[in-house]
Amino acid sequence: MKKSNIIMLIAAILPLGLFLFPLWKITLEAPQYPTPLGMYIHINDFSDANPHDIKNINLMNHYVGMKYIPDAIPEFKIFPAGILITTVIGLLIAFKGNYKWFLGWFILMLVLSAAGMYDFYLWEHDYGHNLDPKAILKFTNPDGTQMGFQPPMFGSKDILNFKAHSYPRLGALFLALGIACSFVAYIVGKKFHKKHLFMKKD
Amino acid sequence: MKNIFKISIGFLMVAIAFTSCNDGKSSKSNSALSSSAAEKVYVAPGEHDEFYAFISGGFSGQLSVYGLPSGRLFKVIPVFSQDPEKAYGYNEETKPMLNTSHGFVPWDDAHHPDISQTAGEIDGRWVFINGNNTPRIAKVDLTTFETTEIIEVPNSAGNHSSSFVTENTEYVVAGTRFSVPVPQRDMSIKDYKGNFKGALSFISVDPEDGRMDIKFQILMPGFNYDLSHPGRGKSHGWFFFTTYNTEEANSLLEVNASQNDKDFIAAINWKIIEDYVNKGGGEKMATNYAHNIYDEETHTATSTMKKEVVVVDPTKVPGAVYLLPTPKSPHGCDVDPTGEYIVGNGKLSANLTVHSFTKMQDAIKNKKFDGDAYGIPILKFEDVLAGSVEQPGLGPLHTEFDGKGNAYTTFFISSEVVKWKLGTWEVVDRQPCYYSVGHLMIPGGNSQKPFGKYVVAMNKITKDRYLPTGPEVTQSAQLYDISGDKMELLLDFPTIGEPHYAAGCPADLIKPKSKKIFKLEENKHKYAVKSEADTKVTRNGNEVHIYMSMIRSHFAPDNIEGVKVGDKVYFHVTNLEQDYDVPHGVSMIGANTSELLIMPGQTETFVWEPKQVGVWPFYCTDFCSALHQEMQGYVRVSPASSNIELSWSLGDDF
Numbered sequence: 001m002k003k004s005n006i007i008m009l010i011a012a013i014l015p016l017g018l019f020l021f022p023l024w025k026i027t028l029e030a031p032q033y034p035t036p037l038g039m040y041i042h043i044n045d046f047s048d049a050n051p052h053d054i055k056n057i058n059l060m061n062h063y064v065g066m067k068y069i070p071d072a073i074p075e076f077k078i079f080p081a082g083i084l085i086t087t088v089i090g091l092l093i094a095f096k097g098n099y100k101w102f103l104g105w106f107i108l109m110l111v112l113s114a115a116g117m118y119d120f121y122l123w124e125h126d127y128g129h130n131l132d133p134k135a136i137l138k139f140t141n142p143d144g145t146q147m148g149f150q151p152p153m154f155g156s157k158d159i160l161n162f163k164a165h166s167y168p169r170l171g172a173l174f175l176a177l178g179i180a181c182s183f184v185a186y187i188v189g190k191k192f193h194k195k196h197l198f199m200k201k202d
Numbered sequence: 203m204k205n206i207f208k209i210s211i212g213f214l215m216v217a218i219a220f221t222s223c224n225d226g227k228s229s230k231s232n233s234a235l236s237s238s239a240a241e242k243v244y245v246a247p248g249e250h251d252e253f254y255a256f257i258s259g260g261f262s263g264q265l266s267v268y269g270l271p272s273g274r275l276f277k278v279i280p281v282f283s284q285d286p287e288k289a290y291g292y293n294e295e296t297k298p299m300l301n302t303s304h305g306f307v308p309w310d311d312a313h314h315p316d317i318s319q320t321a322g323e324i325d326g327r328w329v330f331i332n333g334n335n336t337p338r339i340a341k342v343d344l345t346t347f348e349t350t351e352i353i354e355v356p357n358s359a360g361n362h363s364s365s366f367v368t369e370n371t372e373y374v375v376a377g378t379r380f381s382v383p384v385p386q387r388d389m390s391i392k393d394y395k396g397n398f399k400g401a402l403s404f405i406s407v408d409p410e411d412g413r414m415d416i417k418f419q420i421l422m423p424g425f426n427y428d429l430s431h432p433g434r435g436k437s438h439g440w441f442f443f444t445t446y447n448t449e450e451a452n453s454l455l456e457v458n459a460s461q462n463d464k465d466f467i468a469a470i471n472w473k474i475i476e477d478y479v480n481k482g483g484g485e486k487m488a489t490n491y492a493h494n495i496y497d498e499e500t501h502t503a504t505s506t507m508k509k510e511v512v513v514v515d516p517t518k519v520p521g522a523v524y525l526l527p528t529p530k531s532p533h534g535c536d537v538d539p540t541g542e543y544i545v546g547n548g549k550l551s552a553n554l555t556v557h558s559f560t561k562m563q564d565a566i567k568n569k570k571f572d573g574d575a576y577g578i579p580i581l582k583f584e585d586v587l588a589g590s591v592e593q594p595g596l597g598p599l600h601t602e603f604d605g606k607g608n609a610y611t612t613f614f615i616s617s618e619v620v621k622w623k624l625g626t627w628e629v630v631d632r633q634p635c636y637y638s639v640g641h642l643m644i645p646g647g648n649s650q651k652p653f654g655k656y657v658v659a660m661n662k663i664t665k666d667r668y669l670p671t672g673p674e675v676t677q678s679a680q681l682y683d684i685s686g687d688k689m690e691l692l693l694d695f696p697t698i699g700e701p702h703y704a705a706g707c708p709a710d711l712i713k714p715k716s717k718k719i720f721k722l723e724e725n726k727h728k729y730a731v732k733s734e735a736d737t738k739v740t741r742n743g744n745e746v747h748i749y750m751s752m753i754r755s756h757f758a759p760d761n762i763e764g765v766k767v768g769d770k771v772y773f774h775v776t777n778l779e780q781d782y783d784v785p786h787g788v789s790m791i792g793a794n795t796s797e798l799l800i801m802p803g804q805t806e807t808f809v810w811e812p813k814q815v816g817v818w819p820f821y822c823t824d825f826c827s828a829l830h831q832e833m834q835g836y837v838r839v840s841p842a843s844s845n846i847e848l849s850w851s852l853g854d855d856f
Binding site: 035051052055056059063136137 | 719753754779780781782828829
């Protein structure tokens with residue numbers, strides 16, 4: 001097996017780490033929470049950073065009219081399926097394909113990841129802005145518009161008395177490494193191909 | 203920042219004022235440069251104390267939890283007395299805790315806390331404490347800081363030489379201060395002498411769940427058994443009790459019980475008696491006493507009446523009990539960390555008497571007896587004496603140890619703590635107490651491993667030490683630094699009730715195990731609800747049961763109709779929260795009981811018997827959230843003849 005194909009094989013397998021480790025983590029800090037509230041986002045689940053954190057986030061958020069974080073969302077079915085399918089494709093490519101296919105898989109993964117991020121953004125936006133009109137506490141921005149409570153996509157942000165942090169976790173790293181590997185596989189494969197052509201000319 | 207600076211300067215000034223005003227005895231160690239008392243007790247905001255101190259409340263019937271060295275009060279744990287703040291003894295779940303053979307006794311005189319031990323060292327699992335008046339021993343769980351078990355002690359009266367644990371918490375021991383007829387019967391008080399008995403009870407403690415059970419009672423001569431401590435290390439297996447009124451007087455004891463030159467320390471080899479009982483020895487005596495257990499999963503206590511106890515006649519168990527003559531009416535009975543020295547604090551004696559365990563064993567081996575009392579051999583004073591601390595002060599009461607070869611004894615009459623050396627018996631330091639000190643406590647002082655950094659003196663009188671509060675002024679404790687050669691008074695702090703004794707230990711032993719919430723899924727209360735969907739109201743004759751929940755910031759249900767005058771309404775309220783430090787309270791107008799204060803995941807019940815027609819509100823009594831003031835509800839009470847059906851709702855009117 002060619003070196004580039006081995007790299008591609010690794011690339012295809014790495015995203016499976018998403019089934020073992022969380023993708024993202026949102027942490028909420030406030031003076032009353034010496035142990036911050038936190039939520040892990042897995043490819044197929046939300047989970048507490050510490051016991052009962054999601055319940056307590058929901059309890060906090062109901063004051064400003066935010067919906068409860070759902071137990072399940074359609075993405076929890078779509079994302080795992082997407083990862084499994086792309087992994088299978090990746091494996092097929094690793095065994096049968098050449099460097100051009102590696103680039104194709106790389107682009108596919110980039111597009112899908114971007115779509116996933118956008119989907120995540122849409123959910124966050126809805127979560128932070130689609131508020132119960134009977135919310136107990138109603139806040140407005142200085143310009144008079146309704147204040148939103150959307151957690152940051154990436155980074156840290158002050159939301160009322162909370163400081164919200166949103167950062168990728170180990171699962172996301174596995175995915176990123178997988179995508180990066182496929183690009184490496186492409187480069188290595190391409191170099192090998194050029195060398196091969198050159199040798200043939202000789 | 204400026205304020206902190208000002209306060210610090212203030213502290214410094216106070217410290218300088220104190221140290222510089224210290225009479226002629228002030229030494230180098232008292233100079234403001236080398237030490238500042240204020241600094242030593244200052245625990246910065248948000249920081250934690252180094253030690254827990256569990257200080258008894260005496261006639262308050264409770265146990266207070268303090269931090270050392272700050273002297274800050276964290277919690278008053280209700281033990282033997284009803285507490286409307288926490289609904290202990292008021293709610294349906296904990297009423298059985300205060301049941302006795304005399305019925306519901308909602309008060310006691312809480313005296314001597316002692317922390318459980320493993321291998322002679324404090325393990326921080328439970329605190330035991332005795333109720334002196336209606337003899338009881340309680341166990342407080344140190345994961346929840348709640349009283350989880352109370353056992354009544356039959357054949358006992360004035361349960362004072364209690365509640366001290368053996369080296370592996372095999373037993374918690376309870377001795378009677380007042381001797382009484384055993385079993386109780388109608389007889390002339392004048393026939394006390396020779397007829398009354400003093401019961402010393404050995405209560406076994408289950409090593410797993412701490413469950414208590416009276417293994418046996420030793421029926422001793424009718425003396426007063428004042429205090430006790432376990433042997434440890436080499437003397438493990440023995441227990442020592444001080445006695446007074448060996449005169450067996452039944453009237454004007456202040457005179458008549460102070461006539462004998464020497465009373466006794468009773469040395470009990472409990473291992474021999476345990477063995478005797480395990481082999482079927484002793485006699486099963488019919489009796490009646492309550493055993494009350496609080497279950498953490500059902501959040502409910504049950505009270506069981508027990509009908510039998512094993513009693514042992516000490517004269518029938520050779521080698522088990524000896525009497526050590528000790529001058530005069532000794533109070534504290536204290537064993538040093540090695541287990542060799544047994545200090546008898548003869549409260550009317552000029553000297554402090556220390557017995558030697560090794561010499562005691564030799565004397566027993568060589569049968570050097572000096573007669574007997576009711577068949578119990580008396581050892582010769584000179585044969586067991588290790589030494590005396592000569593003229594150390596007036597009215598010695600109690601001694602503890604620092605683990606570095608020093609002992610610290612309180613003197614009630616001369617109002618001071620005296621430090622002396624074990625073995626040489628020389629006095630090395632003394633510090634005044636304000637005023638009339640009773641017991642003292644060094645964290646781990648009743649164990650093989652004391653933490654000899656601080657001593658807490660518990661005073662009987664405070665007079666002018668604090669701002670006056672009318673004729674009844676605060677009780678108090680005083681903290682001394684004992685890490686150096688000389689003791690240094692650091693702090694006065696007020697206490698709840700009369701602090702008879704205390705137990706302390708490093709905070710790290712307990713802090714990590716302290717529970718934050720009760721898990722809702724583990725709640726097995728008969729009337730618990732796990733979600734708002736489970737809430738309901740049921741009727742059974744004139745009994746109405748409300749299965750209610752509470753979570754920020756509402757009750758479910760919060761509108762209830764169909765209750766009638768003459769009904770007995772049970773509010774079974776579950777706190778659905780699962781977050782740290784989010785209790786909710788609940789109280790009902792006109793309910794003849796206290797509020798409930800319910801921790802996350804817990805269920806509690808109060809009873810309301812509405813007597814008047816109307817619409818009556820209930821509300822949350824603990825400021826729980828931003829919408830706490832909105833956390834309320836109504837119950838409609840209709841006339842007894844009404845036929846309005848029960849109904850309940852939450853949020854329907856929007």
